[in-house]
Amino acid sequence: MIYVGGVQFLDESSSFSLSSSSQGSSLLVDVMSHPVITLASDSFKNLEEKNVSFDESDSESSTKDRYVYIFQREFAVVNPALVDFVGTDEATTCVGLVIRNRKSGMTSVAHMDSPEIVDLGISQMLLLVLQDDVDAELDVHMVGGYEDVDIKNADGVGDYAKPEGYSFPLCCKLVETLQKRRENFHIQTLFILGHNTKLDSQANTCPIFNGCLVNTSTGAILPASFNRTSRCPDEIVRRIRVSSSFEDSSWKGKLLDTYDTKTDRFIIAPCRWTMRLIEYVWELNQLTDEEILTNCSTSPSAEGPDFVNSLRRLVILEASTGSLSRTQTGHRKICILFLFVCFRNWGYLLKYPEWSKTFPRRQPRVFERTVDGHWKKC
Template sequence: MIFVGGLPFSPNSSSSSSSMPSQSQPIDLLVALMEHPILMSATHSFKSIQERRVSASMDSELTTSSNNPKYVYLFQREYATVDPALVHYIGTDEATTCVGLVIRNRKNGITSVAHMDSPKSVDIGFIQMLSLVVDQNSDADLDVHLVGGFEDVSPNHANDSTISEGNARVDGFSFPLCRKIVETMQKRQENFHVQTLCVLGHNTKRDSQRNAYPIFNGFLVEPSSGSLIPARFDRTLRCPDEIVRRLRVSASYEDSSLHGKLLDTYDTKTDRIVIAPCSWTRRLVNFVLSLQSLSDSEILARHSTSPSAEGPDFVDNERRVWNYLIKHPDWKTTFPMRQPRVFERTDEGGWKSADFHHMDSGCKS
């Protein structure tokens, strides 16, 4: 169930808008939430915070009890649940039509974050995220933040009740995802206290030609306090095992064991990054080989849900993943004996491979 301002939320009892559409419950719920005065005020406050560019050289600007802040960074479709006793910050970025979801237990600070990219992974994703945030016999109050997604289609289209969830050409990618997330929260038995809803129109800016772009692409959460900061990460902190983790997103489409799931990233109890094994087929390798001659503009047009809104390194990241896949066409060389790739903390707060057999596959922290 969703709570706003400490009270159970219902679109029918909300006084937030007199122009709410009257078609379907999921659409009413999302629109009413976005127009609730408390959440509109919270969104305004969040947007007034200066976006932090997180890099190794700026670590000293972040307040921690340690000179070496400990991060957990999430790529697309990943999730992680962290203990504030072990992790100072958890965050993600590079989201355009994706949505970053934060669920934090008020009592103990246990915080789960996901970088969601599809309505299809929301239902199981909530089960994954909540498995360590809420005890089975607990009725814990959970603070929730949603940041990401933007008006990648006309708001009039998004409010059309005849639109099917799968018709991304008509209702875009951001709206169905946001709609599914809030619908799922309302149906579940846990108490979800929505604190931030910086999505869709609240997270949209336009240029002089009225082209839409997201205001924020990412954020940083401090589990101990629950504070949320708009953030953009330097590549050196998108670690560890960057390329393999990016590759998992593409490979997961072919791996039936991963359908409908968020990608495992982190072991909460041991403070280790654990990259669960996945496989890819020769068909994917051959497909990537056929893409080598594409121009930058063609890559954006064919491989992004929002070509005009991507960051400057989107194409380079795509090419680096393709090059890795071509160099390592057999997934067993990346995951020998289908074992996970494990990374442990260094004394400096970064990461090192726990298995010397693992090849270098991207940035290091």
């Protein structure tokens, strides 16, 4: 169940004869318009974004602090005794979800990218956060999911029609699921949709912030961005794993296991990719930057300056068969995902076209933290 301002939030729409999707839309709109949430969003909007970088020339961040970074479709539960900060970014139409146990400080962060992974994903996040105390008081923050369509003018029937787009269905599912569960979720930050939307110089809507960083000791949350020095360890393999997980049935509906809470190690669970994906590398290497942006993003005008460069190292391409509906495909723009690495960084997939070379005997890739705050492969 959801609490706002310390008071249980009553879902009035549940007593009306609305469809399930309409009830979810109504609940989301009502929670977002609550004065406490509006005030919190205004305060968050005025915070300075923290740039997390471990470049030697960058004095803003320090590897003396212990960080955990989460990629798309991953999650991690961190212990404040072992980790100082945990965060994620690149969430434009995705949502960074934070759940923190007020008493223990155990903090779970997930990068949600589809309504299809919300139910199981939240259960995964809560397993270690609750610590067998289902009555624990849990603080919740959401950042990302900008308004990629005009919700007020969305097509549909009724006041709470579900608009097209990617952010709104995901945000609806998240809030609706929290409300239906028995745990006590105290919504502190809902910096999503209209609260997290601005116009760029070409009058395109885009997110104000697409990432967040949580101080595990205090629970304080800041808008944040990361770069190649702080999106670690094992960035290339973890990005490959995000897309290949759609074809690996063992990960259906789940967040990707990435980090071990008890040992403070990254244990990157194995994921299979097919030779079909490798074949497309050769066919797609002529794409221009503009074509990459158009084909690879659900929000081309909203991506950060390093988006295309990251995809030049590992690009997730999607090809439509036209056979699945938006509901069936969830957050995915289209239903089949392909990997593309340009000529400058084909290296990894071409060197290891068989997934078993990356995950021998289907064993995870393990990284431990070094004394200087970096990571080394075990």
